[in-house]
């Protein structure tokens with residue numbers, strides 16, 4: 001191995017150690033407040049940890065080449081021709097291909113499987129969500145409650161969200177940052193997602209407790225948010241009773 005290769009390898013090692021320490025130590029995410037959030041965060045962290053050496057490799061080679069092989073003085077001729085370095089190319093190709101295939105399987109397939117594991121279960125609560133320009137409507141069919149821009153759910157219960165948008169509206173996306181779940185709200189189509197909140201909390205204490213539109217949908221897209229409260233089952237029942245519509249006879 002020549003001096004350049006050894007220097008680049010050393011630079012790569014140092015940058016990788018620094019990079020990994022940063023991404024592990026920095027805490028990339030706010031607190032995960034649903035079971036789904038833990039799965040998503042784990043997958044993301046996994047990908048970032050694997051991605052750091054790839055990134056630092058490219059940066060090391062680039063920075064070293066720019067400094068070491070820069071033009072010195074008035075050189076008017078071309079440099080010597082450079083042959084393809086077959087071994088390096090093979091190493092890069094094999095390494096990145098193996099990495100890609102590995103992450104498709106884990107956390108790709110396995111993560112998706114654990115994320116959808118609860119979808120076969122009977123949900124404890126059904127909430128019908130409608131996203132339109134520019135507000136969210138939440139309908140609780142069993143509780144006979146409808147709210148606007150206010151989502152309340154019980155803690156530790158599996159909630160099924162059936163999401164849609166009115167026929168003459170545009171695409172929106174139902175996103176709860178604290179839960180890391182996101183699903184499109186499509187006019188004329190019902191999509192669904194699930195969440196099981198792990199901690200009681202409310203928007204007033206933590207802004208991640210909110211529903212935010214995540215699909216650019218026009219002028220007030222950024223303001224298309226609803227507050228989320230995660231409460232105990234008793235509190236939820238009380239709240240629903242207080243909000244229940246009185247059927248007109």
Ligand SMILES: [Cu+2]
Pocket residue numbers: 131132133134171172173213214215216217221224
């Ligand atoms: Cu929207």
